[in-house]
Amino acid sequence: MRDWLSHRVAATPDAEALVLAASGESLTYADLDARVEALAARFAGLGIEPGDHLAVVLGNRMEYVALVHAAMRLGVRLVPCSDRLTAAELAPKLATADATALVCGDDTEAVAVAAALGDPFVGSDADGEDPGEGDADEGTPGGSDADATATGWRSVDGFEPARVDERGGDEGEEGATAASPVPVVSLDDPDDDRVVGIDAAPDGEVPAVRWGRGDTLVMLFTSGSTGKPKLVPLSMGNVLASATASAFRLGVLPDDRYLATLSLHHTGGIMPLYRATLYGTSVVLRESFDAGGAVDDIRRYDVTGVSLVPTMLSxxxxxxxxxPDSLRTVLLGGAPAPDSLIERCRDFSVPVHPTWGMTEAASQIATARPREAFDRVGTVGRPLLWTEVSVRDEDGAALPAGETGELVVSGPSIAAGYYGDAAATDDALTDDGALRTGDVGYRDEDGYVYVLNRLDDRIVSGGENVDPGEVAAAIRDHPGVDDVAVAGIPDEEWGERVAALVVPAGNPDPDLDAAAVDSFCRDRLAGFKIPRTVAFVEELPRSVSGTVERPAVRDRLERARDAEAEAEESDGPADPDDLGDADGASGVDEAAGADGKTASAEEDADGTADADGDDGSDGIAGADGDDGSDGIAGADEHGRGDDTEGTGTTEEPDDEE
Structure with missing residues (x-):
């Protein structure tokens, strides 16, 4: 089939396609198609060909929406990257993705140039092969990577060819690198002479590309909340299956408008663009997240659906x-939703749909409707159409209803693996081709899914296995606690100790300290499960998908542990400055001392990410204040884990939308 916008404009050219929230400007599908055709012609004039990898580092804007469709029209694999990355963070992503070119704007040009054209260029261990994808004839989106990345470029001042060295060895072999600089194209007037402005590019002939279900449409990075981000190639068939299944679960009406307030580099941000085109509905695009502004836009534009993470909704x-009453769907994912938030949604008739999803699933895996969420506390619903979810033990054997194990998923929306990373692909897939999610949970007798925690979050202390989810649930029952993350940190005597990073409630209890948490837990948990280290922060650090950043949590707790040890040695309170700050932000942290007293420490008061990708940890979340946004984490759609559409505890694989 052709690109989806071509089919949509032929069917409903006068239907509304896009509304820019800031100005109220709206585009019909015919308007959008004209912009897409012009943009595609300019990139064709630069020599972009089917199968190329077009990396993007842009904030939410109308031109980004046009670029998403122009890439599909050209048969190009789009590689969205956060516009909040530093050059040091962006460069290895370009190498991992074998980027043919990098698209930027005036506000991301400096970082783009440093990452793509800097010297030396940061390499990658990717070998450039795409798992599960066969060769395709020239002129199709599935053309070989060698053809895609070694193509000749039409000469344009300041625009140099992007070439990738020949790669030898097996897929995923360490040491393979992208050796050449990546040419940079700006959608604005560039300041750097090495950057080509798209308006300066000649018009080229847009090829008549035909898409197959196995052709890679978009390549998304996982949030990397437990390690190095992986690159997930989602095929046209993956995205189509996900969009279809989502429509059956959530419902679609001709006049639907979906508010896009998540960053478009995230699964939960970009998937609504593809889906709206398939459905023939409209997207209302916000440039960044602002809590009050988002609500006002929902009311102003009669928005019927929105994807959020719990912090955003709160x-x-x-x-x-x-x-507003116009809302029919609030897709809530990216992190576990506190029971109190679901109860508030029930009390105020908010149509919340808790969901569990992943980047690897092109968004949702399971989604609960409001009544299900209210009646079955903690569920993320039943699996979507065509998606199968099983619970397996350590040996891979299926477990019966009610028993806890690793959640394993399969279906047409599930990616075939990770780009250029054969080892990660082998680790993630079972012998029968299903995806090990790394999430721990269970299904009840009626088939509803419950996601508890991550497989690699389990703590072993003194030979005893401790479920961090159980400990966290006990601490959350304290009336003075709003949220908590529980992790294991090294302990010389016990191997690991249980530690808790606690977020006090809005009106903090002056008596809530480490000793109070310890006392509260002793009536609810066995002694070996009680946290030996407790620290306090205003917000938990979160990834791009809104999930808790486990490495950051452990780092803060280890510093709190070290402060305790120093206090014991000096027989005095810990110096707040000794704890430092995990990410350079400010806030308040309390580390329990040996005598149960607490010591304050500088911590991140805005540890969640920015809804438009402005990072506290590259999280989806609102800006940390530099653009007037609220500084909260946004959701990759999926899940309990990457893209926003997921509710759960996620880390790699990444839950999204």
């Missing part, structure tokens, strides 16, 4: 009390 409710 702040929207705090800002405006409730949400």
């Amino acid at each position: 702040r929207m409710l705090e800002a405006r009390g409730t949400l």
Whole structure:
């Protein structure tokens, strides 16, 4: 088939396609198609060919929406990257993705140039092969990577060819690198002479590309909340299956409008663009997240659907009390939703749909409707159409209803593996081709899914296995606690000790300290499960998908542990400055001393990510203040784990939308 916008404009040219929230400007599908055709012609004039890898580092804007469709029209694999990355963070992503070119704007040009054209260029261990994808004839999106990345470029001042060295050895072999600089194209007037402005490019002939279900449409990075981000190649068939299944679960009406307030580099941000085109509905695009502004836009534009993470929804409710009646769907994912938030949604008739998803699943895996969420506390619903979810033990054997194990998924929306990383692909897939999610959970007798924690979050202390989810649930029952993350940190005597990073409630209990947490837990948990280290922060650090950043949590807790040890040695309180700050932000942290007293420490008061990708940890979340946004984490759609559409505890693989 042709690109989806070509089919949509032929069917409903006068239907509304896009509304820019800031200005109110709207585009019909015919308007959008004209912009897409012009943009595609310019990239064709630069020599972009089917199968190329077009990396993007842009904030949410109309031109980004056009670029998403122009890439599909050209048969190009789009590689969205966060516009909040530093050059040091962006460069290895370009290498991992074998980027043919990098698209930027005036606000991302400096980082783009440093990452793509800097010297030396940061290499990657990717070998450039795409798992599960066969060769395709020239002129199709599935053309070989060698053809795609070694193509000759039409000469344009300042635009140099991007070439990738020949790669030898097996897929995923260490040492393979992208050796050449990556040419940079700006959608604005560039300041750097080495950057080509798209308006300066000649018009080329746009090829008549035909897409197959196995052709890679978009390549998304996981949030990397437990390690190095992986690159997930999602095929046209993956995205189509996900969009279809989502429509059956959530419902679609001709006049639907979906508010896009998540960054478009995230699964939960970009998937609504593809879906709206398939459905023939409209997207209302915000440049960044602002709690009150998002609610106002929902009311102003009669928005019917939105993807959020729990922190975003909480702040929207705090800002405006409730949400407008026009909403039919609030897809809530990216992190576990506190029971209190679901109860508030019930009390204020907010149509919340808790969901569990992953980047690897092109968004949702399971989604609960509001009544299901209210009646079955903690569930993320039943699996979507065509998606199978099983619970397996350590040996891979299926477990019966009610028993806890690793959640394993399969279906047409599941990616075939990770780009250029054969080892990660082998680790993630079972012998029968299903995906090990790394999430721990269970299904009840009626088939509803419950996601508890991550497989690699399990703690072994003194030979005893401790479930961090159980400990966290006990601490959350304290009336003075709003949220908590529990992790294991090294302990010389016990191997690991249980530690808790606690977020006090909005009106903090002056008596809530480490000793109070310890006392509260002793009535609810066995002694070996009680946290030996407790620290306090205003917000938990979160990834791009809104999931808790486990490495950052462990780092803060280890520093709190070290402060305790120093206090014991000096027989005095720990110096707050000794704890440092994990990410350079400020906030308040308390580390329990040996005598149960607490010592304050500088910590990140805005540890969640920015809804438009402005990172606290590259999280989806609102800006940390530099653009007036609320500084909260946004959701990759999926899940309990990457792209926003997921509710759960995620780390790699990444839950999204």
